[in-house]
Amino acid sequence: METDNKALSPADSALTVSSIMSPHDTNLLGTVHGGVILKLIDTVAGVVAARHSGGSAVTASMDETAFLVAVRVGDVVHVDARVTWAGRTSMEVAVKVTADRWNESVPPTTVVTAHLVMVAVDEGGRPRPVPELVPATDEDRRAHRRADIRRRHRLALRAALREEAEEPSQT
Ligand SMILES: CC(C)(COP(=O)(O)OP(=O)(O)OC[C@H]1O[C@@H](n2cnc3c(N)ncnc32)[C@H](O)[C@@H]1OP(=O)(O)O)[C@@H](O)C(=O)NCCC(=O)NCCS
Numbered sequence: 822m823e824t825d826n827k828a829l830s831p832a833d834s835a836l837t838v839s840s841i842m843s844p845h846d847t848n849l850l851g852t853v854h855g856g857v858i859l860k861l862i863d864t865v866a867g868v869v870a871a872r873h874s875g876g877s878a879v880t881a882s883m884d885e886t887a888f889l890v891a892v893r894v895g896d897v898v899h900v901d902a903r904v905t906w907a908g909r910t911s912m913e914v915a916v917k918v919t920a921d922r923w924n925e926s927v928p929p930t931t932v933v934t935a936h937l938v939m940v941a942v943d944e945g946g947r948p949r950p951v952p953e954l955v956p957a958t959d960e961d962r963r964a965h966r967r968a969d970i971r972r973r974h975r976l977a978l979r980a981a982l983r984e985e986a987e988e989p990s991q992t
Contacts (some may be wrong), residue, residue, distance in 0.1 A: 826875075826925070826950060826951070826952045826953075827952060828952055828953040828954070828955045828956065829873055829904075829952050829953075829954065829957065830949075830954070830955050830957040830961065831904050831954065831956065831957070831961050831964070832903075832957060833873070833901070834868040834869045834870075834873040834904055834923055835869065835901075835902065835903035835904075836865060836868055836869050836872070836902055836903075836966065837869075837899055837900065837901045837902075837907065838861070838864075838865050838899075838900045839898065839899045839900075839979070840861065840897070840898050840900075840954075841895070841896075841898075842857075842892055842893065842894055842895065842896045842898060843895050844894055846862065846894070848928060848971070850884035850991075851893075851894070851895055852891040852892060853892035853893065853894070853898075855863075855888055858888070858892065858898065858918060858932065858933060859883075859886070861898065861900045861918070862883075862886075862900060862902075862916045862918065862933075862935050862937070863880055863883070863937070865902045865916065866880070866902050866914040866916050866935075866937045866939060867879075867880065867919075867939065868905070869902040869903060869904060869914050869939075870912050870939035870941065871914050872916055873904045873907065873912055873951065874912065874939075874941035874949075874951040874952065875952070876941060876942075876943075877941070877942050877943075878912070878939040878940060878941045878942065879939065879940055879946070879979060880904060880937055880938070880939055881911060881937075881938040881939065881940045882937065882938045882974075882975065883935055883936070883937045884888070884935065884936045885935055886934075886939075887933065887936045888932065888933050889930075889931060889932060889933060890920075890930055890932055892920050892932055893991055895922060895923050895924070896920040896921070896922060896923070897918050897920065897921050897922065897923050898918060898919075898932070898974045899918070899919045899920070899921075899927075900916060900917075900918050901916065901917045901918075901919070902914050902915070902916045902917075903915055903964075904940045904954055905954075905961075905965055905967070905968040906954060906964075906965055906968030906969060906972060907950075907951050907952065907954035908951060908972070909950060909951070910941055910949060910950055910951060911938050911939065911940045911941075911948070911951070912938070912939050912940075912941070912950035912954070913936055913937070913938055913939075913953055913968040913972065914935050914936070914937045914939055915934070915935075915968070916930065916934065916935045916936070916962060917930050917933075917934050918930050918931070918932040918934070918935075919932060919935045931944055936968070936971060938975065940967070952987065954985065956965075
């Protein structure tokens with residue numbers, strides 16, 4: 822895909838992917854493996870980041886993720902992803918996973934939410950510039966402000982852990 826790095830809104834790359842959970846997806850308890858859901862999250866976030874950046878993007882990090890309810894065979898899982906923030910080469914993608922039943926009309930239940938940092942890379946795997954993100958709605962602007970707070974926390978945490986790792990061992 823060609824990109825001229827013109828500014829894009831979250832809606833330009835947003836995507837929802839739905840999958841029906843089958844017996845192949847379950848653990849020994851009969852519920853769906855967390856790893857199956859995490860893979861879906863990573864895959865859909867990757868597509869959204871690729872759409873926004875006009876090329877390949879890799880996952881740099883995924884924030885702490887809490888599973889709120891179990892997913893069962895026959896549940897239809899909807900993975901909704903959108904860019905909430907874009908920097909020079911990185912993007913935050915917010916993902917919300919909901920589930921409903923394949924054979925009943927029931928309101929979807931929220932299963933998990935996640936925030937991923939995706940970095941656009943060139944053929945050599947080096948970070949490359951991404952288009953500016955222009956929040957278009959009030960909800961986009963709110964999500965952007967929250968993403969900015971998370972970004973500052975991540976960078977501060979990374980810097981603090983690096984600093985600690987460089988200190989001489991006390992033991
Ligand atoms: C992600 C990767 C390309 C970053 O490379 P790097 O040399 O550290 O690049 P930089 O330090 O220049 O960081 C690039 C951007 O990513 C951001 N970033 C990198 N690591 C990050 C992290 N852990 N958390 C948040 N942001 C991060 C930087 O802030 C920077 O953002 P900006 O350009 O928008 O300001 C590199 O670490 C990599 O290839 N990791 C493996 C990715 C992968 O294989 N993922 C699949 C998991 S199995």
